[in-house]
Amino acid sequence: MMSNFYDKLVVPVLACEEGSWPCNGPAALATALAIVCFAWWAQKVITKTKPPLPPGPPGLPILGNLPFIQPDFHQYATKLCQIYGPIIKLQLGRKIWIVISSPSIAKEVLKDHDAIFANRDTPAAALVDTYGGFDIVWRSNGPELHKLRKLVVREIMSNKSLEACYALRRREIRQMIKDIYGKVGSSVDLSEQIFLTTISVMISMLWGDSLNGEERSRLGIEFRKRLEEFVELIGAPNVSDLFPVLAAFDLQGIKSKTKKHLSWFYGIFESVIVHRTKGKKKEGSKDFLEQLLELNQRGDDKTSLSMKEMKALLLDMIIGGSDTTSATVEWAMTELLRHPDKMNRVIEELEKVVGKQNIVEESHLLRLLYLEAVVKETLRIHPAAPLLVPHMPATTCIVSGYTIPKHSTIIFNAWAIQRDPEFWEHPLRFEPERFLKETEKASYLGNDFRFFPFGSGRRICVGIPLAEKMVTHLLAALLHSFEWELPNGVMPDIKDKLGIVLSRVEPLVVIPTARLSNSLSYQ
Numbered sequence: 036m037m038s039n040f041y042d043k044l045v046v047p048v049l050a051c052e053e054g055s056w057p058c059n060g061p062a063a064l065a066t067a068l069a070i071v072c073f074a075w076w077a078q079k080v081i082t083k084t085k086p087p088l089p090p091g092p093p094g095l096p097i098l099g100n101l102p103f104i105q106p107d108f109h110q111y112a113t114k115l116c117q118i119y120g121p122i123i124k125l126q127l128g129r130k131i132w133i134v135i136s137s138p139s140i141a142k143e144v145l146k147d148h149d150a151i152f153a154n155r156d157t158p159a160a161a162l163v164d165t166y167g168g169f170d171i172v173w174r175s176n177g178p179e180l181h182k183l184r185k186l187v188v189r190e191i192m193s194n195k196s197l198e199a200c201y202a203l204r205r206r207e208i209r210q211m212i213k214d215i216y217g218k219v220g221s222s223v224d225l226s227e228q229i230f231l232t233t234i235s236v237m238i239s240m241l242w243g244d245s246l247n248g249e250e251r252s253r254l255g256i257e258f259r260k261r262l263e264e265f266v267e268l269i270g271a272p273n274v275s276d277l278f279p280v281l282a283a284f285d286l287q288g289i290k291s292k293t294k295k296h297l298s299w300f301y302g303i304f305e306s307v308i309v310h311r312t313k314g315k316k317k318e319g320s321k322d323f324l325e326q327l328l329e330l331n332q333r334g335d336d337k338t339s340l341s342m343k344e345m346k347a348l349l350l351d352m353i354i355g356g357s358d359t360t361s362a363t364v365e366w367a368m369t370e371l372l373r374h375p376d377k378m379n380r381v382i383e384e385l386e387k388v389v390g391k392q393n394i395v396e397e398s399h400l401l402r403l404l405y406l407e408a409v410v411k412e413t414l415r416i417h418p419a420a421p422l423l424v425p426h427m428p429a430t431t432c433i434v435s436g437y438t439i440p441k442h443s444t445i446i447f448n449a450w451a452i453q454r455d456p457e458f459w460e461h462p463l464r465f466e467p468e469r470f471l472k473e474t475e476k477a478s479y480l481g482n483d484f485r486f487f488p489f490g491s492g493r494r495i496c497v498g499i500p501l502a503e504k505m506v507t508h509l510l511a512a513l514l515h516s517f518e519w520e521l522p523n524g525v526m527p528d529i530k531d532k533l534g535i536v537l538s539r540v541e542p543l544v545v546i547p548t549a550r551l552s553n554s555l556s557y558q
């Protein structure tokens with residue numbers, strides 16, 4: 036605004052040629068001086084009246100708060116908010132981070148100013164090989180993002196499409212039950228079993244491959260390792276982001292390491308896509324890739340994707356869908372093992388709705404209301420993405436009386452909000468019953484900012500329908516098929532660590548016993 040003022044008034048006066056107004060010696064000089072003084076005064080008034088930045092802890096010159104950031108950022112940010120209030124500012128090198136820990140401020144940002152804040156501050160590492168520019172997670176707000184989200188939500192995640200690939204999900208869940216049945220009576224690393232199943236479900240639904248035996252576990256573990264490293268690299272404090280002038284040097288080698296992982300993922304995707312486009316159309320259930328290729332064949336601009344977009348989308352789905360889902364199932368099992376009364380209530384419901392002679396199908400899920408409440412309570416206390424995915428304002432904006440500079444990184448501490456005693460009675464107690472009563476807070480659609488584990492607004496998770504099905508079906512199958520004992524009767528703890536998602540520190544180890552009398556139910 037001030038530069039406009041200067042350009043329009045001061046420059047012409049100072050640059051005017053003889054004879055044109057007001058170039059008449061001392062008068063012109065006086066006018067110019069008056070204008071410069073006025074501009075200086077106006078600038079001062081504007082700066083003074085502009086609301087301040089949010090409060091926050093003091094930092095060091097140049098580095099700001101960087102040296103003081105602690106690894107479990109959700110807990111560290113919660114402590115800071117207890118000191119500085121529900122909206123705080125951290126300075127990390129050239130970057131400003133704003134952390135929000137109150138439902139009303141989250142609403143102001145994600146609902147009232149949704150369009151401004153629907154951008155992402157794409158980390159340098161995510162821009163490698165065009166991934167971040169072509170996927171959903173890191174793409175800026177605009178028509179291309181809108182097209183991609185619409186395609187996923189309306190086509191891929193529609194009831195009809197999810198129904199069309201139910202057999203693929205079912206096959207992988209049955210495989211898990213069969214594998215665990217083979218280990219009845221011995222200690223099982225349930226965390227690993229759950230992860231291998233979710234990654235197999237994702238691979239199976241994305242391009243139809245089924246992994247068995249050693250291959251299932253080998254490829255699953257390789258995927259997990261690479262996904263973990265890839266996401267960690269993207270999320271790691273990177274000098275290239277904090278001091279963009281140094282980006283070209285890739286001082287920590289983050290860009291080159293990310294590139295290696297990306298080439299591995301893209302290599303797999305390319306061969307699957309090429310094989311499918313050249314080969315015969317697949318028989319049977321329609322996986323996501325089949326659906327995407329069919330949409331491409333329509334030749335409609337609204338639904339066609341380039342190869343780059345297709346690969347980036349497949350990677351988003353695997354990243355977005357596997358660890359989040361498996362962590363949620365693992366936390367739900369942990370809480371149920373810690374609360375035998377709640378576990379019994381789930382079993383009673385399963386026996387009533389499914390019965391002991393049948394196996395759990397997705398068609399049962401709508402009637403498993405208590406189990407649904409268990410999943411919601413799990414996502415409240417242990418949200419897989421406790422800080423959502425950071426947003427970024429496209430312009431400077433005033434929020435809750437503070438100035439939020441454009442291009443700052445906005446972090447929502449959903450973990451702290453969903454445990455805040457101001458909004459939740461006995462917030463640390465695992466009480467699924469609260470979701471049977473509180474219908475208002477019970478939706479995943481992000482309308483209530485006391486409970487928004489999938490985010491809210493324009494960037495809300497696109498995988499909610501699939502996540503709901505996968506988490507509930509997996510849990511139902513595990514609880515219906517087996518009884519679970521704790522090795523030496525030791526209760527699992529609830530210590531968490533923030534990595535790719537919020538997960539247990541130690542793997543969950545339990546001993547299964549068959550619950551169903553008919554051994555065919557395990558085939």
Ligand code: HEM
Binds near residue numbers: 502
């Ligand atoms: C329990 C399971 C899941 C949880 C807790 C979860 C949570 C979230 C959260 C918090 C966000 C960020 C929202 C925001 O920025 O405000 C997100 C975004 C996203 N999720 Fe999920 N998610 C889950 C499952 C899935 C699944 C199954 C998929 C797909 C297969 C998926 C794909 C995505 C994608 C592509 C985005 C980016 C959306 C965008 O940036 O516009 N998620 N998810």
